[in-house]
Structure formats: structure tokens, C-alpha cells
Amino acid sequence: MQKFISAEPRVELVYPPENPLGMVVAAARSCYSPEVVGVEDVDLVDGGRDDGIMRGIYEGGHHTTFQHPSFTFKLSNISRQAIWSFLHAHIFYNSSQVSQRYVRMGCGNFAIPLLEGDALGIYKGVVRESFQAYGELIGGLKPFVEKEFRERFPKPQKGDKLKIERKAQEIARYVLPVATFANMYHTVNGISLLRYWRMCNQFDAPLEQRIVVGKMVEELLRLEPKYARILEGPISLEDTPEYRALGGSEPAGDRGFLEEFDASLDGRVSRLIGWEANGEEILADSVRGVLGMRRERMSDDEAVALALDPSLNPLFGETMNVTTHSKLGKVLHNVHYTFRTKLSHTGDSQNQRHRMVPGSRPVLSAQLTDEPDYITPELIMRDSKVRKVYDDIMGRMWDGFRRLKAEGVPLEFAMYCLPNALPVRFTESGDLASLRHKYAMRLCFNTQEEIWRAAVEQVGQIREVSPGIGKFLLPPCGLRELADKKPVCPEIKGGRYCGVPVWGLELEDYKRLV
Numbered sequence: 001m002q003k004f005i006s007a008e009p010r011v012e013l014v015y016p017p018e019n020p021l022g023m024v025v026a027a028a029r030s031c032y033s034p035e036v037v038g039v040e041d042v043d044l045v046d047g048g049r050d051d052g053i054m055r056g057i058y059e060g061g062h063h064t065t066f067q068h069p070s071f072t073f074k075l076s077n078i079s080r081q082a083i084w085s086f087l088h089a090h091i092f093y094n095s096s097q098v099s100q101r102y103v104r105m106g107c108g109n110f111a112i113p114l115l116e117g118d119a120l121g122i123y124k125g126v127v128r129e130s131f132q133a134y135g136e137l138i139g140g141l142k143p144f145v146e147k148e149f150r151e152r153f154p155k156p157q158k159g160d161k162l163k164i165e166r167k168a169q170e171i172a173r174y175v176l177p178v179a180t181f182a183n184m185y186h187t188v189n190g191i192s193l194l195r196y197w198r199m200c201n202q203f204d205a206p207l208e209q210r211i212v213v214g215k216m217v218e219e220l221l222r223l224e225p226k227y228a229r230i231l232e233g234p235i236s237l238e239d240t241p242e243y244r245a246l247g248g249s250e251p252a253g254d255r256g257f258l259e260e261f262d263a264s265l266d267g268r269v270s271r272l273i274g275w276e277a278n279g280e281e282i283l284a285d286s287v288r289g290v291l292g293m294r295r296e297r298m299s300d301d302e303a304v305a306l307a308l309d310p311s312l313n314p315l316f317g318e319t320m321n322v323t324t325h326s327k328l329g330k331v332l333h334n335v336h337y338t339f340r341t342k343l344s345h346t347g348d349s350q351n352q353r354h355r356m357v358p359g360s361r362p363v364l365s366a367q368l369t370d371e372p373d374y375i376t377p378e379l380i381m382r383d384s385k386v387r388k389v390y391d392d393i394m395g396r397m398w399d400g401f402r403r404l405k406a407e408g409v410p411l412e413f414a415m416y417c418l419p420n421a422l423p424v425r426f427t428e429s430g431d432l433a434s435l436r437h438k439y440a441m442r443l444c445f446n447t448q449e450e451i452w453r454a455a456v457e458q459v460g461q462i463r464e465v466s467p468g469i470g471k472f473l474l475p476p477c478g479l480r481e482l483a484d485k486k487p488v489c490p491e492i493k494g495g496r497y498c499g500v501p502v503w504g505l506e507l508e509d510y511k512r513l514v
Helices: 020-030 049-059 080-087 117-152 160-175 190-199 206-223 225-229 241-246 255-264 279-291 300-308 328-334 345-351 384-406 411-417 432-442 449-465 476-482
Strands: 010-014 070-079 094-097 181-189 270-275 336-344 423-431
Touching: 010 206, 020 049, 049 225, 070 080, 070 190, 070 206, 080 094, 080 181, 080 206, 080 345, 117 160, 117 384, 117 411, 160 384, 181 190, 190 206, 206 225, 206 411, 255 336, 255 423, 270 449, 279 300, 279 328, 300 328, 328 423, 328 432, 336 345, 336 432, 336 449, 345 423, 345 449, 384 411, 423 432, 432 449, 432 476
Parallel strands: none
Antiparallel strands: 010 070, 070 181, 094 181, 270 336, 336 423
């Protein structure tokens, strides 16, 4: 297996399931048995009956039983690029990952791909410069962060210094390279892990993906060697439809596409481009269908309110998101909205964690040109000295990117030196149930500013086309206030109250910098 020349990705299987393939076959046999078959009754001897069942259901595409065993890995030294590109680019996972918002990143904490000679020197130089600029920005931003912080919290409290430091880190991290390491717990079910191995040779970080997933598979086979009987090898990059459509492994970015995409946003971060014109009617009919009521007994407005108004449906005041398990809550899956969105790499890394609002994220290398292209947080723009540090490092990072390509470095490796501020342009869609939960999380003023801004814009546009629905898309405190839940802010007990009584504000009055 190929290796990076820096600290290798580390993979450890923790809390492994006992007899995972026995569980798979027992579940399959139980479908044809009057009683639940025990795992202890399964014998996977090669060529035996249960081995044939395992192979048969796998080869036939009957993969639900393979979802029963789940595998939790402890992953270290994984780049943000590989996490965004692959590990978090699907819906069937759970991760608990170190946050660049709350943990200060140290120089040397980054992936170094297969480079040598002048190319290695260029790469290390530009990445180390970015970490130096990161430190400068934290220091330069603190006075502005403290000013904003004191407007919310005039009375000094214990822990304020750390909170201010973290807010400065949150903005400064935009200059960190996408090569920066992260550590995490990562859990997937058995069929997802097999799919990982089959699909690991994809744009934009195929080598690192192959290394990480290869080590996960090694851990799997160490636990249960019998998985080798059904394990299919990776599809080559050359056999992926993206490779064939782009005509090669080095896609050239089209500046015209970027300009066209950005113009289509009409000055927004995220623009609503698709919705059902009769969404409220669909929602109302769905409510009446659940309750078996004729229109004469419940009007459209009454039905929509019952589906979304926390004063009528107190489940929306819960922090457990239990509406996904209620009969009435399922009506929200029948209404959909689609957005065209542009976020930074770091902003979208948070956005994609809303797995039930999936997006068609790009082959990122196909959106790259040699010209600097980056997102600038609003707080950076408030001071000319801070802005100069920011713009200068962006220019140097793109210069390093161009120099690496001139040295013949593959685009896959050259991309690692680009910043978190790199834009990701994509289309995302969600049903109302999933979007409602996303907005309940991301309209909170504690949310990272960029994804918060996107959520505010999206809700504003939904309110224009579906006012009866949109007025109930609120932050958690707004939902709890309508549901008469105390405390109104669910973060107060944890000492994380944002300092703004958001539940009393209109959407157009949502204003913040940090």
C-alpha cells in the first residue's frame, strides 16, 4: 500500500461487534424462520449452508442484513480534505471530530503527500506560512471579537478569555490548509464499510482515501477474516464516470463556470431554485390524511399549523428531534426545497454533517483555476490590517499551488496546500422535516457564522414562497418559547447561551459578526 511521507493515518477498530457475519446470516435466516435465529446457531464453514447464504444475499444485492453489525474506528492524522471528500460525503455514518472552532491547531499538524525535492520544499513552505498567518490572525482578531463579545456580555465572567480566543480561532481557521489533520471517532455499518473499499479511488483525494480505507479493511479482516469471501476490490479512478466525463485525471477549472455560478446566486450565499408551488396544500392534505379528516373539518391553515406550530405540537420543543418518530411528524417529508449554494471548504464541512439534506458536491479539482478564489469572513473585512494579512496569505497559498503544478505535482497533491477558505459550489436539497431540524440547529447564534448566514438566507426565501410554512422555521429558543418550554434557551445550563434573546427577534433583525 502506498504511503504519505508525513505522519501516517492511524486507524484502530474499537468496540468491535462480536461475530459480525454470524449476525448477518442469523438475521437473514430469521426472515424465513418462525423464530429469531441466534447468532450461536450460525456456522460459516467455507462451502457450508450458512456460507452460501452469506454469499448469496451479498451477490444478490440483499444488503440490509449487513447493516446490523456496526464498526467504530478511532481515526488520527486524517486530512480535512479526505474527510470532506470521502468520509463525510454520504449519509450512513456518524463522526465525533476535533473542532477547529474550539481547538487551536499547531504547525506540523498537516498531511504531506508523496512529494520530493523542490516540490516538497514549496509545499512545506506555503503550509507553514499559512499556520504562521493563522497565529497572526488570532492575535489581530481578538480586539474585534472582544468588542462584539462585550456587546452581548457586558459583565465579565470567568471563562470569557477562552471564549474570545475560540471565536478568533473560528475566523482565523479559514487560512489553514485543507491538509490540516483531524482526529475522530467514526462509525459505519458493515455494508457501508464494504462500499468504502469499493469506492475509495475517487476524486479528490484518492491516495489518502485508499490508505485510510485500506487500514479500516485490514482491521475488519483481522476481526473477521471471512469478510474476504465477499470483499470486492476498489473500482479504479479511470473507471469512474466522473473521470470519463472529464477526460482525464487532471480536470482543468473553467473560470467562466465559476463566474456563471456566482452570478446565479444574485449576491446570496444560498439561493432557492426549486420548490413545490403548492407545498402548503401538499402539507395540509398530508396532515388530513394522517388524521382521516375531510377539508371541512380542518382548513389548510389549521393543518399546516398543527404540523409545524410548537404551541400546537409541543414535540418541536424537545431537544431529541422526536418528530421523526411521530406519525404527524412524517408529513414534513412530503415537501421539498432545493438550493444553489456557495460555502467555504470549512463551512461546507459543517454543512454536510446535516446528512439528510444531501448535496451534489463537486469534483473540487474541476472547480479550481490558477487565480485566487476564496471566501472572506465579514469580521476579516472590518479591519484593513487584518484583511491584508488574510489576502496576502491567500495569494501566497495560490502561488504555491501554481508552483507545485509547474513542478509536475499531480493536482490531487497540489490541492492539499489550498486554504479552508476555498469555495465549494454545489446544489443541495432537503425535505421539510430535515430542513426544519437543520434550521433549528443552524439559526442558533452559537452556530459558525457562515453556515448561520446561509440558514438565515434559506429560511427567508422559504418564507417568501411558503409563508405559512416558513414562519415556523425557527432557532431552538424560538421553538421552545412557542412550546412554553423552560429554559427557553437549551444551552443556558451548559453555559453556552449566545447572549441574545433571539426568540424575540424577527428574521430580518438577525445580525451578528461572531
